[in-house]
Amino acid sequence: MEATVTADMLEREKAFNDRIARGEVIEPKDWMPERYRKQLIRMMSQHAHSEIVGMLPEGNWITRAPSLSRKASLLAKVQDEAGHGLYIYSATETLGVDRLELTQQFLDGNAKYSSIFNYPTLSWADIGAIGWLVDGAAIVNQTALAKCSYGPYSRAMLRICKEENFHHKQGYQILSIMMQGTAEQKEMAQDAVNRFWWPSLMMFGPSDANSPNSEELMRWKVKLHSNDDLRQRFIDRTVPQGEAIGLTFPDDKLKYSETTRSYEWGQINWDEFKAVVSGNGPCNKQRMQARKTAEENGQWVRAAAEAYAAKHYN
Ligand SMILES: [Fe+2]
Numbered sequence: 320m321e322a323t324v325t326a327d328m329l330e331r332e333k334a335f336n337d338r339i340a341r342g343e344v345i346e347p348k349d350w351m352p353e354r355y356r357k358q359l360i361r362m363m364s365q366h367a368h369s370e371i372v373g374m375l376p377e378g379n380w381i382t383r384a385p386s387l388s389r390k391a392s393l394l395a396k397v398q399d400e401a402g403h404g405l406y407i408y409s410a411t412e413t414l415g416v417d418r419l420e421l422t423q424q425f426l427d428g429n430a431k432y433s434s435i436f437n438y439p440t441l442s443w444a445d446i447g448a449i450g451w452l453v454d455g456a457a458i459v460n461q462t463a464l465a466k467c468s469y470g471p472y473s474r475a476m477l478r479i480c481k482e483e484n485f486h487h488k489q490g491y492q493i494l495s496i497m498m499q500g501t502a503e504q505k506e507m508a509q510d511a512v513n514r515f516w517w518p519s520l521m522m523f524g525p526s527d528a529n530s531p532n533s534e535e536l537m538r539w540k541v542k543l544h545s546n547d548d549l550r551q552r553f554i555d556r557t558v559p560q561g562e563a564i565g566l567t568f569p570d571d572k573l574k575y576s577e578t579t580r581s582y583e584w585g586q587i588n589w590d591e592f593k594a595v596v597s598g599n600g601p602c603n604k605q606r607m608q609a610r611k612t613a614e615e616n617g618q619w620v621r622a623a624a625e626a627y628a629a630k631h632y633n
């Protein structure tokens with residue numbers, strides 16, 4: 320009996336791998352290996368948590384944005400990120416997991432989110448740097464994920480990337496205007512880039528050699544490019560944009576190579592990356608606390624919504 324089950328499983332797994340090899344898209348009701356499902360839940364929920372935590376550093380500047388129009392566009396951007404979080408939580412739920420469970424994992428400190436959001440936003444220029452660099456890095460990552468093998472995730476990415484493009488342009492425009500301003504404004508813009516450049520490169524995750532999940536995810540076409548390839552792609556498209564508006568980068572090894580038609584660059588400080596990922600970045604505690612407080616403060620809204628639904632829809 321057991322042997323039959325195993326043979327059956329192997330056959331299913333082979334059929335699944337063949338589908339992936341043919342470039343077919345896997346949908347929620349299709350058979351999938353348990354490990355594929357688990358890896359997707361881990362990756363997608365981390366992504367959803369990142370969208371939500373990502374609202375915090377920028378939300379910090381909504382009340383202090385320098386004009387009404389800046390305030391309105393930052394508000395819209397932060398709201399978009401909430402939408403991205405909800406979209407990806409919904410996509411994750413198609414894998415049979417409840418979003419309450421995912422939220423709990425996050426609040427208990429058992430789920431990761433992008434290390435970039437553990438850095439503080441010290442000046443208005445940081446909002447420019449985040450839009451340009453952080454959303455720019457997210458676009459490179461998410462454009463690749465838009466072609467991944469899991470249907471709901473890839474479709475979520477298509478829509479999200481369109482919005483990220485607005486965020487990217489908004490950030491770049493904030494910095495370009497500051498770079499045409501006073502010496503103090505230029506300095507502010509440059510300082511923001513100096514602080515956010517390396518953490519943005521860290522967003523692509525560990526180098527391929529140290530990325531434990533990469534190989535499996537690439538085999539399943541959840542990931543289509545390695546972390547290092549995506550990081551290089553980001554550098555190659557971002558450096559000329561920065562140079563065009565007079566910004567420099569805090570990397571003395573950064574140099575264009577005519578041979579590879581690509582930039583050579585220095586070394587990521589992986590000790591810093593590890594420290595931030597393991598909870599010891601400048602704002603980790605603050606971010607977790609903000610999410611916990613939001614959860615507690617939202618309790619009555621959820622209770623009221625449930626009571627209303629019970630009264631009217633049961
Ligand atoms: Fe987003």
Ligand SMILES: [Fe+2]
Pocket residue numbers: 400454457482483486
């Ligand atoms: Fe964004």
